[in-house]
Amino acid sequence: MEVTLRIKRYNPDSDVKPHFEEYAVNVEPTDRVLDALNEIKWHHDGTLTYRRSCAHGVCGSDAMRINGRNRLACKILMRELGKKITLEPLIGFKVIKDLVVDMDQFFASYKSVKPYLIAEDAPSAGERLQSPEDRERYDDTTKCILCAACTTACPITWTSEEFVGPAAIVNAHRFIFDSRDQGTADRLRILNTRSGVWRCRTIFNCTDACPRGIEVTRAIEQVKRALLYEQI
Amino acid sequence: MAYHRFDAVIVGAGGAGLMAAIQLAGKANIAVVSKLYPPRSHTGAAQGGISAALGNTEEDHWQWHMFDTVKGGDYLVDQDAAAVLSREAIDAVLELEHMGLPFNRTPEGRIDQRRFGGHTRNYGEGPVRRACFAADRTGHMIIQTLYQQGIKHNVNFFDEHHMLDILFTEDGQCCGVVTLEIKTGEIHTIHAKAVLIASGGFGRVFKITSNAMAGTGDGVALPYRRGVPLMDMEFYQFHPTGIYKLGILLSEAARGEGGILRNGNGEAFAERYAPTLKDLAPRDMVSRFIYQEVKEGRGVEGKDYVHLDLTHLSPEVIDAKLPDITDFARTYLGVEPKTELVPIQPTAHYAMGGLPTDVEGRVIRDPQSTVIPGFYSAGEAACVSVHGANRLGTNSLVDLVVFGRRAGRHMLQFISEATLPPLPRDPEFTARGELANLLERTNGENVADIRREMQAVMMDKVSVVRESQGLREARESISQLRQAYRHVAIDDHGTQFNTDLLEAHELGCMLDCAEAIVEGALAREESRGAHYRDDFQKRDDANWLAHTLIYKSSGGLRMEKKPVTITEFEPKERKY
Ligand SMILES: Cc1cc2nc3c(=O)[nH]c(=O)nc-3n(C[C@H](O)[C@H](O)[C@H](O)COP(=O)(O)OP(=O)(O)OC[C@H]3O[C@@H](n4cnc5c(N)ncnc54)[C@H](O)[C@@H]3O)c2cc1C
Numbered sequence: 152m153e154v155t156l157r158i159k160r161y162n163p164d165s166d167v168k169p170h171f172e173e174y175a176v177n178v179e180p181t182d183r184v185l186d187a188l189n190e191i192k193w194h195h196d197g198t199l200t201y202r203r204s205c206a207h208g209v210c211g212s213d214a215m216r217i218n219g220r221n222r223l224a225c226k227i228l229m230r231e232l233g234k235k236i237t238l239e240p241l242i243g244f245k246v247i248k249d250l251v252v253d254m255d256q257f258f259a260s261y262k263s264v265k266p267y268l269i270a271e272d273a274p275s276a277g278e279r280l281q282s283p284e285d286r287e288r289y290d291d292t293t294k295c296i297l298c299a300a301c302t303t304a305c306p307i308t309w310t311s312e313e314f315v316g317p318a319a320i321v322n323a324h325r326f327i328f329d330s331r332d333q334g335t336a337d338r339l340r341i342l343n344t345r346s347g348v349w350r351c352r353t354i355f356n357c358t359d360a361c362p363r364g365i366e367v368t369r370a371i372e373q374v375k376r377a378l379l380y381e382q383i
Numbered sequence: 384m385a386y387h388r389f390d391a392v393i394v395g396a397g398g399a400g401l402m403a404a405i406q407l408a409g410k411a412n413i414a415v416v417s418k419l420y421p422p423r424s425h426t427g428a429a430q431g432g433i434s435a436a437l438g439n440t441e442e443d444h445w446q447w448h449m450f451d452t453v454k455g456g457d458y459l460v461d462q463d464a465a466a467v468l469s470r471e472a473i474d475a476v477l478e479l480e481h482m483g484l485p486f487n488r489t490p491e492g493r494i495d496q497r498r499f500g501g502h503t504r505n506y507g508e509g510p511v512r513r514a515c516f517a518a519d520r521t522g523h524m525i526i527q528t529l530y531q532q533g534i535k536h537n538v539n540f541f542d543e544h545h546m547l548d549i550l551f552t553e554d555g556q557c558c559g560v561v562t563l564e565i566k567t568g569e570i571h572t573i574h575a576k577a578v579l580i581a582s583g584g585f586g587r588v589f590k591i592t593s594n595a596m597a598g599t600g601d602g603v604a605l606p607y608r609r610g611v612p613l614m615d616m617e618f619y620q621f622h623p624t625g626i627y628k629l630g631i632l633l634s635e636a637a638r639g640e641g642g643i644l645r646n647g648n649g650e651a652f653a654e655r656y657a658p659t660l661k662d663l664a665p666r667d668m669v670s671r672f673i674y675q676e677v678k679e680g681r682g683v684e685g686k687d688y689v690h691l692d693l694t695h696l697s698p699e700v701i702d703a704k705l706p707d708i709t710d711f712a713r714t715y716l717g718v719e720p721k722t723e724l725v726p727i728q729p730t731a732h733y734a735m736g737g738l739p740t741d742v743e744g745r746v747i748r749d750p751q752s753t754v755i756p757g758f759y760s761a762g763e764a765a766c767v768s769v770h771g772a773n774r775l776g777t778n779s780l781v782d783l784v785v786f787g788r789r790a791g792r793h794m795l796q797f798i799s800e801a802t803l804p805p806l807p808r809d810p811e812f813t814a815r816g817e818l819a820n821l822l823e824r825t826n827g828e829n830v831a832d833i834r835r836e837m838q839a840v841m842m843d844k845v846s847v848v849r850e851s852q853g854l855r856e857a858r859e860s861i862s863q864l865r866q867a868y869r870h871v872a873i874d875d876h877g878t879q880f881n882t883d884l885l886e887a888h889e890l891g892c893m894l895d896c897a898e899a900i901v902e903g904a905l906a907r908e909e910s911r912g913a914h915y916r917d918d919f920q921k922r923d924d925a926n927w928l929a930h931t932l933i934y935k936s937s938g939g940l941r942m943e944k945k946p947v948t949i950t951e952f953e954p955k956e957r958k959y
């Protein structure tokens with residue numbers, strides 16, 4: 152089928168501001184948006200720029216706004232989108248070129264919540280034990296692929312640079328609710344600030360945007376409750 | 384131009400590169416260069432598991448793991464290396480757990496384990512539960528955990544830096560790399576006492592592949608151009624269960640949990656070929672079973688695919704243990720695996736060959752295993768060789784952590800004793816020349832067309848089943864494509880984030896890999912593991928119980944044989 156892709160373009164070498172360009176391409180209904188982008192890049196306009204790698208929704212490279220919603224270009228098929236498709240870079244971060252945004256701030260926020268196991272007591276021989284039930288408590292948030300779809304879907308992050316954003320909270324949650332971790336007090340202190348969880352207004356955009364199906368808003372709520380009631 | 388000086392530079396931030404980096408972090412001044420943000424590395428796509436004879440759910444021993452590895456590799460495995468792999472796997476997996484990796488757990492709270500192809504108890508008696516796993520996203524958990532540790536240890540990451548060249552002194556020491564900072568287009572020279580290549584595989588050489596688009600073999604091709612040999616390039620693994628036409632992997636864990644392959648008649652055909660292990664026979668064999676079924680007209684609807692049947696598994700098992708891959712089937716095929724059969728075909732998956740190394744990760748230059756000072760490699764880019772002619776499922780992730788760790792530790796020792804070698808004159812000369820060529824030409828061949836042609840030829844003539852005539856044709860085609868490549872022109876002549884330019888550079892690397900694969904496949908006149916020659920259907924230990932080393936020089940290609948190290952298990956016929 153023939154579809155039209157309206158793509159927001161920006162070339163830092165020559166453009167002052169972004170503009171839209173349209174491309175008519177022939178695609179299969181089962182093609183990914185990424186396939187259509189590749190088709191354009193490989194056969195129509197090699198200057199079109201986007202990130203990609205795994206092409207099946209696990210590496211987090213190609214989050215972008217597709218018809219106004221944050222999606223992975225490799226995880227959404229043409230048949231779900233109609234004949235006219237608008238592609239834009241994620242909102243809230245500086246655009247480097249076309250659909251590529253600067254991720255520095257995103258990774259800085261992520262790093263600020265100490266996203267690593269803090270457990271200083273050396274385990275004895277063998278593994279640290281953890282019951283399947285305890286493992287289950289943080290299962291959902293281990294799925295994060297750091298694609299930034301949630302963080303850049305959140306209206307709060309568009310206006311407030313300090314807000315750590317949903318993705319960072321998800322990654323803090325992953326450790327706060329891990330029975331092996333001893334850094335909870337530290338992480339909760341970091342998140343118990345104006346730039347932390349209290350900025351969240353429970354808008355649910357993040358949950359809608361997550362390509363991994365993580366219940367992001369719920370995770371944020373659990374962290375808030377941990378702060379309010381001091382229970383993990 | 385930017386110049387940096389480090390004790391060591393690691394190229395690649397997948398499982399192997401990060402595991403090495405963690406050994407060095409805080410103890411030496413190191414840089415980790417990666418063309419992708421580290422968590423986007425292809426290790427994150429690994430699904431099924433990482434093997435270690437923990438014996439958490441049933442009796443197991445590392446010697447059994449070693450035997451399976453050797454037999455799985457059709458006796459081309461270096462057995463001293465296989466012993467290291469199997470023995471150290473146990474401790475390495477526990478180390479991952481200590482770093483926080485969220486493995487699935489047994490009711491007692493220990494790391495859960497499951498079955499995987501070719502892994503057996505008591506030297507081949509029957510399947511054993513050896514694969515430690517985190518649902519079907521084990522690789523995701525590994526890459527996340529190791530990246531987290533990298534952050535914890537303040538590793539100096541050069542994110543989105545693309546290696547363009549590797550540098551050696553006149554007397555052959557490795558002394559650094561040249562990279563392109565993708566965002567700015569600036570060229571950097573990173574001068575170091577030691578370099579580790581952990582840049583992953585090159586599945587993108589083939590049309591149907593499970594590999595990420597970044598899997599273009601850059602780290603293998605660039606040293607090869609500078610005279611470093613590649614080992615066993617003819618051994619490329621096709622995984623039996625890729626999603627039809629797309630190649631996206633459906634992990635062997637699906638069969639480990641009880642999934643069955645069925646042909647067009649609905650018959651579970653694997654047991655006809657491998658009565659003991661059936662669907663869990665090693666990958667090279669199962670891929671050939673499928674090839675045979677299709678060839679004899681028993682593909683589904685007479686086409687070139689068969690079915691993976693999960694419909695008899697309990698929905699709870701599917702949700703708890705195979706959530707991602709069943710999601711792939713829903714997303715990309717619109718098929719519900721709980722009730723419907725999933726169309727699959729073999730997909731190009733894993734490079735057994737690569738940069739030859741010893742068990743410390745040191746790259747060697749000849750059949751006598753002479754070490755190239757300061758040059759290390761680990762992971763899929765390297766060939767230790769623990770996988771021989773065919774890698775067992777779960778053994779790559781083990782390879783990454785075991786040999787990534789060993790390489791890191793050895794580098795630490797090496798750099799404490801070595802002095803910084805001098806850089807060659809004008810270190811960026813080659814890289815700059817190459818980029819200038821690509822950037823200045825405005826009219827010429829199209830990168831995508833050459834790439835598509837290469838992928839089609841490799842899939843058609845150099846995949847699951849090969850023979851002399853087809854390989855010769857492939858050699859001719861690749862040679863023509865290499866000619867065409869010298870005249871490619873790209874659209875993007877800008878400096879910042881020029882992925883058009885990078886794709887062109889990557890294509891050059893893939894063509895080098897393709898050429899080496901074809902050359903190895905032509906030379907090896909026998910069938911062993913993943914390398915199957917229709918015109919030489921038997922394994923030939925008298926002539927070919929040997930690794931191949933291929934060298935590239937201005938005079939053309941040259942091949943040498945390198946003996947296989949056999950310590951415990953004499954080669955036998957491989958039956959399952
Ligand atoms: C879908 C899939 C599932 C798999 N499942 C399993 C499994 O269950 N068990 C198992 O054992 N194995 C599995 N494998 C195999 C295993 O995942 C890979 O072999 C392994 O992850 C490779 O790791 P690596 O560290 O060598 O490289 P990668 O993880 O591929 O990382 C390569 C790194 O090199 C960098 N790089 C590459 N080129 C350049 C350059 N020019 N400049 C700078 N940086 C560069 C990349 O950015 C990246 O950081 C699977 C593979 C696939 C494709």
Ligand code: FES
Pocket residue numbers: 202203204205206207208209210211212213214223224225226
């Ligand atoms: S390309 Fe990896 S998530 Fe889309």
